[in-house]
Amino acid sequence: MIMKTKKYLLAGALILSLSSPALAQSDSYKxxxxxxxxxxxxxPNDVNAGKNLIKDYLKTYKKDEQALTALGNVYLAQRNFTEAMKIANSIVSNKKMNGTLGYLLLGDIVA
Structure with missing residues (x-):
């Protein structure tokens, strides 16, 4: 009985340790x-403000729908609607992404 409990406890710890890096990546874009x-x-009036930072960000998180949506929301908060629209359209048009967050961002831009 004790051996079974230890085995399941060890298996649970192993699964938890394998999933930790995947969970840590989701907050790294923030x-x-x-x-x-x-x-x-x-x-705020400079178009090239943070251009290199944004380029590196897009290169790193180009396949992460949540990260791209967060960048679109930053553009939206700064009232840069054209860049926010580009981000939203790239999310929607990418076949590998779900696209729902892109549609939500488009709705926020229009509203």
Whole structure:
């Protein structure tokens, strides 16, 4: 009985340790957005504000629908509707992504 419990406890710990890196990646895009937000807020009228940061962000998270939507929401908060629209359309047109977050972003832009 004790051996069975230890076996299941060990299996549960192993599964939990394997899923931890996948969960940690989902919050990493939020931390990567902070410098972009700071750069855009520092120069709100400058089109090239944070250009290199945004380029690196897009390169890193080009396959993550949530990360791209978060960047679109940053553009939307800064009232940069054209860039937000580009992000939303790229999410919707990408066949590998679900597209629902892109449609939500498009709805927020139009509203």
């Amino acid at each position: 931390a990567a957005l902070n410098p972009i937000i700071s750069a855009i807020e520092a120069a």
